[in-house]
Amino acid sequence: MTRATQQVFHALAAPPRREILKHLAASGLTAGEISSRFDMAKPSISQHLTILETAGLISREKRGQFVHYALVRQTLADVLTGFMGDVGALPPAPELAPAPDDASSEPAKPTRKAKAATTADPDEAPEEKPLPTQMSMF
Incomplete structure (x- = not known):
């Protein structure tokens, strides 16, 4: 686990800090507005x-x-998504095309790989991009 990730989990460990994040998720606030919502000293x-x-x-x-x-939503999303991936808790990536054994009457939509192959130079191998489940957040 990286130091940045450890700092995020340390920050999330305290109930008052999670409560501050809830308030900031609704809208940005001044320090005084945040302080007025808690029964604790300003320091x-x-x-x-x-x-x-x-x-x-x-x-x-x-x-x-x-x-x-203001809340930095992207940091929270990146760390939590990365953690879920690390522990294997992310759902599998959705399929872009029906499985070959799917007997539906609709024609199969091209997958990302097939679509890339049709638009690329025929002499050049299409570049494969990693699926979201294969990407690392860190």
Whole structure:
């Protein structure tokens, strides 16, 4: 597991930080708005925000005298999808064409490989791209 992934899971381990992420999923908030939603001291909220920001789960932008925070959805999605792949919990990739033994009356749609072969130079072998389940998030 990479250090970045470890930081994300550390950040997600604390209930107040998960709650902050829930609030930021709805909309960006200032530090004061976040603090007003919790019954804890502002320095404690600030520490939680720093951990979330270090993990790359939130971003901050200073606008005038206020600091605005927003959820970085892509970081959360990438780490969780990568973890699910690591533990084998991802569903299999959907098929692009019916299986050969499928007796449906509709003609089979070309697969990615077949489609690439029809558009490529006949003397050149088509480039195979990895399926999403074969790609590494890290």
